[in-house]
Amino acid sequence: MEIAAVRGYALSSPIDPVQERPFHGGVRRLRKRDVVLVVVETRDGLRGIATAGASSSAMTEYFEGDSQGTFADVVEGPVADALEGETIDEIAAAHDLLRGSDVPDGDLIEAISAIDVALYDIAGKRRGAPVYELLADEYDSTPTTELDLYASAGMYMEPDGYVEQAQVLEELGFFGYKYRPGIGPEGDRETVERLAEGVDDIEIMLDVHTWWKLREGYDRETVRDLVVHADEHDAYWIEEPVEPDDHEGYVDLAATGAPLAGGESEESAAGLVALGETGAVDFLQGDVRHHEGFTGCREAVELCAGRDDLEFVPHNFGTWIGLAANAHLVAAAPEATLVEYPVFEDDPLFDTEVDPGMYPFDLAFDLIEGQPDITGGVLSVSDEPGLGVELNEDVIEQYPFRDGPWTEFHYDDA
């Protein structure tokens, strides 16, 4: 394929009014969510899309500074310079072009990830096949296109709030309910206990990326106690219980026998595989948007294939384009069947009395025409060519970029 144009659009979805979430020892402020839409066009008129923008909890620039806006400039600048006019037969060749380009080191993996996804979208359209079929050829697998979703919601609430959300999401048929604790060790314990009592079938996952960000009360011993406690109450997994690069910490906690998950914050595909190889995590959370696209995730997917002690369950947090991309990966990945579904306020798919969404992120839905096919907590992956989603171009006008960080942590002692 000959690449004619590469474009990047920084977009912001306002959280208006700004929300404040008290956690143990401080307050988190939520201002907006940013997305960088990446569009690649070929000389013969095919178009591929992807979303970029760090969406992982550990990426500091995500909290501080305005990297989302500057990343769109990088896409329009050095990324476009490296790719426009080039003819690419193998998608991996685009990775090489970017590695040899002027793209700043700090943006390289994000750029490779987005371009890889957009090029797969184009490759599928060219072949008239969904991306999962292209991937299934690579993995020599049989695609599974009905995928279980677990709902990802719950951020720093009182125990009652988490239980209410979990019950709504259970009613909607989700496989699991993942929430973000961090209201203090006692409150976190109570939440686990109340959830264990308050739901029937839905699995409970803890995304504890907050624990290692908290400055008081969550020392190593407390974290260990909380992990054991969650395991005793049948938590399906405990995610990012220690700082992402603390692989020894993962190994140490794994010795308790508790099921651990991690990987979203690994800054490269190699880091993702390295975490999987520690043997400490049971669930490896790669993400096509962080780990060099479909090409980059392949090694991690293959590491998990044929094993019952390590499952590939992608990290997926953001828009319905990101959902489609990670869903194609899971559809093709041997044995994998579970996808994260982030729950935002006013989700057009739900009509419930209590809104189980975390906060507003309208752009997450508006970025595509139509809706994903989700019934009873199961996603049917589109068999349309490419990613099977159509860009709603109106969002470029409707969601202008706003400067500044999307969220801030304010600590009481600071």
Ligand SMILES: [Mg+2]
């Ligand atoms: Mg997470």
